[in-house]
Amino acid sequence: MRRLLITLLFSFVVLTISCDAAHDGEIDMSNSNLALPPPILSGETALEQALNKRRSVRQFSNQPLNLQEIGQLLWATQGISDHDRGFRTAPSAGATYPLEVLIVVADAKELAPGLYRYHPQGHELRIMKKGDLRSTFFRAALNQSPIESAPATIVITAVHERTETRYGGRAERYVAMEAGHAAQNLSLQAVALGLGTVVIGAFDDARIAELLALHSGESPLYLIPMGRP
Numbered sequence: 510m511r512r513l514l515i516t517l518l519f520s521f522v523v524l525t526i527s528c529d530a531a532h533d534g535e536i537d538m539s540n541s542n543l544a545l546p547p548p549i550l551s552g553e554t555a556l557e558q559a560l561n562k563r564r565s566v567r568q569f570s571n572q573p574l575n576l577q578e579i580g581q582l583l584w585a586t587q588g589i590s591d592h593d594r595g596f597r598t599a600p601s602a603g604a605t606y607p608l609e610v611l612i613v614v615a616d617a618k619e620l621a622p623g624l625y626r627y628h629p630q631g632h633e634l635r636i637m638k639k640g641d642l643r644s645t646f647f648r649a650a651l652n653q654s655p656i657e658s659a660p661a662t663i664v665i666t667a668v669h670e671r672t673e674t675r676y677g678g679r680a681e682r683y684v685a686m687e688a689g690h691a692a693q694n695l696s697l698q699a700v701a702l703g704l705g706t707v708v709i710g711a712f713d714d715a716r717i718a719e720l721l722a723l724h725s726g727e728s729p730l731y732l733i734p735m736g737r738p
């Protein structure tokens with residue numbers, strides 16, 4: 510009888526866990542990072558063409574992004590381009606790297622909807638929250654429509670302390686400059702992939718920080734929705 514009860518209890522636990530995973534319809538990555546496809550280091554669009562073509566795009570088609578595109582866009586924003594020294598695609602004052610990159614995914618092939626944090630070392634994503642966060646995100650971004658229609662939005666945040674420790678009062682301007690570098694990298698990479706972006710600076714700081722479960726001392730700087738124009 511005792512053995513039967515233990516077997517029933519065990520089956521119930523297994524069933525509950527698998528129903529939960531099936532309900533979310535996504536890979537359980539809670540304990541592991543998701544390796545992104547390596548960045549492609551050559552393309553067909555010349556830099557001059559990307560510069561000439563870049564325009565803010567605020568309406569996106571309902572086509573999903575794929576994992577290769579997402580990996581490429583994250584790499585362009587803050588990926589490591591010199592593995593010996595850990596230097597990244599965007600410059601950083603004293604290589605203090607105050608920027609962090611998150612991505613809110615709504616519709617992507619091979620990637621479940623949710624909030625992910627990008628880890629440049631290893632070029633990986635770690636899931637922070639599961640599910641489509643678009644409607645809450647849209648409201649926290651002052652109802653700006655690109656957030657609602659984009660299949661994914663990259664968020665650039667900053668931990669100012671990393672740069673303040675070295676540069677004191679000048680850190681604030683350095684960090685803002687770095688966010689500009691990273692956002693421009695992302696915007697041009699998007700054009701080269703046939704995608705569009707808009708950089709969004711107007712949003713409710715506290716609501717975005719709460720939604721993205723930012724660490725204390727980490728502030729949101731830019732929301733960058735992206736998709737197929």
Ligand SMILES: Cc1cc2nc3c(=O)[nH]c(=O)nc-3n(C[C@H](O)[C@H](O)[C@H](O)COP(=O)(O)O)c2cc1C
Pocket residue numbers: 563564565566567653707708709710711712
């Ligand atoms: C710091 C900054 C903040 C911005 N914030 C917003 C924003 O909140 N919403 C938006 O739709 N566009 C925003 N933009 C995009 C500008 O409106 C856009 O770049 C400008 O109209 C010029 O158009 P273009 O990007 O197509 O050249 C922002 C741009 C910058 C540089």
